Amino acid sequence: MQNSKFRYYNGEVFAGKLSPLVLALFCLNHPAFAADTVPPAELAKNLEFSSSFLQLDDQNAVDLSRYANGGYITPGTYSTAVYVNGMSIGTMDVTLRERKDKTVYPCMTDTLLRQIPFRYDHLPDHFFDKSGECGDLKKQLPEAVTQFDSSEMSLHIQLPQLYVSNNARGSVSPELWDSGIPAVILGYNLNGYQSTSGGYDSKSLYAGINAGLNVGAWYFRHNGSYNWDQHGKKKYDAINTYVQRDIPFLRARALAGQANTRGDVFDTLPFTGVKLATDERMLPESRRGYAPEIRGIAHTNAKVTVRQSGAVIYQTTVAPGAFLIDDLYPSGYGGDLQVTVEEADGRKQIFNVPFASVVEQLRPGATRYEIVGGNLRNDYLSNQVALYQGTIRHGFTNWLTGYGGMQLSQNYYAILGGAAVGTPVGSFSFDVTQARMHLPGTPEVTSPGQSYRLSYSETVNSTSLSVAAYRFSSSGFMDFMTAQQTVDAMQHGGDMTSVWRSRSRYSITASQALPENWGQLYISGSVQDYWNKNGSDKQYQIGYNNSYGSVSYGLSAGRTYSRTGSEDTYLLTVSLPLGRSDSSYRPQLSMQMTHDSNGRTGEQATVSGTGGEDHQLSYTATAMNSNQGGGQSGALNAQYRTPYSDLSVGWSGGKNYHSESLGASGTLVAHSGGVTMTPYTSDTFALIEAKGATGASVSGYPGVHIDRFGYALVPYLDPYQMNEIILDPKGASDDLEMTSTEKKIAPYYGAVVKVKYGTKTGTPLLVNATLNGEPVPFGADVLDEQGRSVGSVGQGGQLYARVEQEQGALRIRWGKGSSGACQIRYHLMPMAAGQKRGVQTFNSVCEPLLSRRSTDRKLLAMQDNPRDTGA
Incomplete structure (x- = not known):
């Protein structure tokens, strides 16, 4: 045509x-x-x-x-x-x-x-x-x-x-932000784990949920987790419950309920109350929230649990070898994370990951603030503690940012003031906190003190990230949480030394690219000591990574101090691809050797890869060997992403032990059109509606397809930014025609935005049309029975259109009034049940609109030699 x-x-x-x-x-x-x-x-x-x-x-x-x-x-x-x-x-x-x-x-x-x-x-x-x-x-x-x-x-x-x-x-522009549709959201993460070691059985179950209800611009949220252990407690932990609403003209969000302070000036604190705080994602080129990476080594199929402020915020099962958790969604910006690695043979590793951010600089004229009022939320305190907090940061010039804040309670106050300065050699920030705690009813028992904090950060071409921070506190200084724990201990017969008070803390993280392809060197470490505790908490890590051709290798060493002493760990890793280089499915072989200061050594080899058209299947197979009675062992893990849920299964076994695990994660969204499921978990979704487009996929989102009800959920949208969503008709019915395949939306954070795509289903026609024995006018418009343009007449009076009815009419228009138009009547060829319709081609006479011949006999006579091309 x-x-x-x-x-x-x-x-x-x-x-x-x-x-x-x-x-x-x-x-x-x-x-x-x-x-x-x-x-x-x-x-x-x-x-x-x-x-x-x-x-x-x-x-x-x-x-x-x-x-x-x-x-x-x-x-x-x-x-x-x-x-x-x-x-x-x-x-x-x-x-x-x-x-x-x-x-x-x-x-x-x-x-x-x-x-x-x-x-x-x-x-x-x-x-x-x-x-x-x-x-x-x-x-x-x-x-x-x-x-x-x-x-x-x-x-x-x-x-x-x-x-x-x-x-x-x-x-x-905020005028374009979309608060979405009414919806009920349920995100889930299920993990079942059982192990047998030396005749001792252990079973556990973890169920984390992220539930929500969206009504207009009001978003209700509840986050919690249920932990069940065969030999321990069965408990549901409500992490937080709150309602939030964006206030676009303030570039801020109001929240009421259980949440956490932001933690960019003071340490993060859980509270029950109200909060008004700016959200940088509402601004151009905003920076996303910070969360630390968690690195460790598992010797078997291990269960990794992450806690913050005593609450379980993350749990997963990892395969043997080095692991990295970089998709953490913490409940605040500050507060150390406690990581527990529970091995299949019963061993446990427990270590802390420092979680504190250096105060960042702001552009000139930019302001960030947070106002909180309510009560401290802590299950370990006997009395209810009020919490009132306000923080502000403001950019004065390109190189100077000032910040400050205040914390108040019935027995405590703290005032902080500081500045961040940009220099040619990096950014520095320095602040001073004055605090005072007193025990109610005993005015003579007070504890005033100061804390001084100096931070440094730099990012240059050869250094991806370099952060150093030092904090010194006087003997009488207590931060908010330490003060409340001390008051609670004294009310129960203890004294001011019952709770450890930090004296100084130093932390550093740096990553340096070496010249001339010599690889990359990284270091991290932290040291903290106390006024009323002997010794100090220390941990260090240094590593080197490089590659030669398609082979990557790395070496790292770390030292961790705990109550039982110190432990040094060394790790050598080598990885290379297997199979043809032009295949996207070729597996990866990873080998590593470990050694620690206790004399334990181990070797392991892991083959991992993906399968399926959308790489929905991923797998790992690991073989291990270790000394000190560890012997040989192995592990198998697989993960399969269905259209509705992400499923995982794992097994590991060795001398006198074995373990099994099952997991599932995903999200359900209930809306006016029904319930739609996705294997992805996210906080902001687009709900695609494309009726009749079952099987069509969303470009850039593997495994996201239109379901049989005409819906799909698109995760991981950037709030307050334009997100392009492209629908690919491939995989849908041949009878489908999309009136549009690309749309853009800018959702609120937490919204479910409905994106409707117009679809047309029907049979394509290719018609050679004549009028008074001549081809219909070249360039004339072709309209359907609803008056919508469906094409134009090409050379020789040939036109193409898609029709939904078995019989009907198409209107050809090239001028004004009825004299500038005519109509073609059609009647589709009958098809056998289940047979796909191809393009039907026929010759037809275009009737002048003034002559309304409409009998079936004349209609059939106008269709000269209909035929099906089978296209």
Whole structure:
């Protein structure tokens, strides 16, 4: 079939494909082709076209006057890519209408206008009130220019810079943020584990949930976990329950319920109350929240549990060898993490990961704040403790940021002030905290003190990250939590030495790329000592990574101090791919050797890979050997991502022990159209609705397909930023036609935004149409029975359309009134049950609208030699 769309040349529109001779004659007589640099808007002014080039018997059959003032397309509704000053704002249905001078303009509906990043304070009064059902932007803003390119199905809107937001690249106006639809959300993470070691059986179950209810812009959330142990307690821990609502004009979020303070100035604290705090993700090029990486070594299939402030916030099963947890979702920005690695043979490793962030600098004029009021939430304190806290940071210049804060309670106060300074050698911050604690009823028992903190951070080309922090506290200083624990201990007969008080703490993290491909060196460590405790807490780690061709290798050494003494650990790793280099499924072989100061050594080899069309299957097989009675052992682990849930299974066994584990994770979302499931867990979703597109996939999200009800959940959206969601019809029915496949949304954090894609199902037709014995006019529009444009007539009167009904009519329009239109009636060939319809091709006479012949006999007579191409 020939291309039937209009084509633009230097701002003008040609209908379909003209012959080289006609095009040459046109170009010779058209001055526009002699001025390559003239803007298109200045080319099309009161031009005249000769219909003789179209070789029509009736030279008045096609009204060419509609092309006299620039590119023309027949009025109708089209799925269109919209651009504003060259920047894409998404694809949407755009309705075109005709003015009195026969020029066409796009309807600027309220939905379309809200997608444009206007400077709202510069728009004329009542600008949106004038849009109505089909506003003309030219009348609302005379300086505006709109151009519709039908060859690319795109609408280009040019606006003076006065009316367009000049925010930083990537920013999105709050007017475009979408709070989503009413929905019920349930994210789950299930892990069952059992082990047998030396005749001792142990079974445990972990179930973590992230539940939510969205009503308008109000989001209710509950996070908790249930822990069951065969020989221990069965307990459900409610991590937090709260309701939140964004306040866009403040770039902040209000929250009420159980939550945590942010922890960027003071240490994070759990509370029950209310909070108002800015969210940097609402700003252009914002930085996401920080969470530390957790690294460790498992000798068997081990259960890893992460706790913060005594609550379990993460649990998973890891395969033998070095592991990395970098997808942690902590409940705050501060507060050390306690990591427990429980081996299948009963051994346990327990270590802490420091979790503190260096105060960052802000841009000039930027402000961040947090206001909290309520009660401290801690199950280990006997009395209820009030907590009132306020923090603020403000950027004064490019190099100076000031920050401060205050904490108040019935028995405690703390005031903090400091500054962050940027220098050519890195960023420094220094702050001082003055605090005072007293025991109610005994005014003489007080503990005033100061704490001094110095931090340093640097990021340069050769150093990916370098952070160092030092804090010294006087003997009387207590932070908020230490003070409350001390008060509680004294009320129960203890003294001020019952709770350890920090004296000094030093931490460092650095990663340095060595010159000339010599690899990368990294170090980390922390040291902390106390006023009322002997010794200190220490841990160090140093490592080196490099590669040679496709072989990667690394060496690391670490030392950890605990109550029972210190332990040194050494690790050598080598990994290389197996199989053909052009295969995306080739497995990876990893080998490692470990040695510690207790004399234990071990070797292991692991083969891992993926399978399936979307790499939905992942697997690892590990063989191990160790001394000191460990002997030989092995482990198998597999993970399979179904369309509804992410399933995992593991087994390991060795001398006198074995273990098994089962896991599942995913999310369910209940909405007005039913319940939709996904194997992914996320806090912000897009709910795609594409009725009839079962099997279609979402580009960039492996395993996300439209289900049989016409829905799919897209996870991991960036809140307050434009997210492009592209629907790929591959995998859907051959009878499906998508009216749009690409849309953009900017969701609130925690929203479920509904994204609706128009679909058409039916049989494709290829018709050779004639009128009075001649092909129907070239370039004429083809409309369906609802009046929507479904194509144009190509050369030889050939047209293509997709129809849903077994029989009906298509309207061909090339001029004004009934004399400029005709209609084609069709009747589809019968098909056997279950047989797929291909493109049906037939010849047909186009009936003038003045002659309404509609009997079935004449209708069948018009379809000369129908045939099915089987395409």
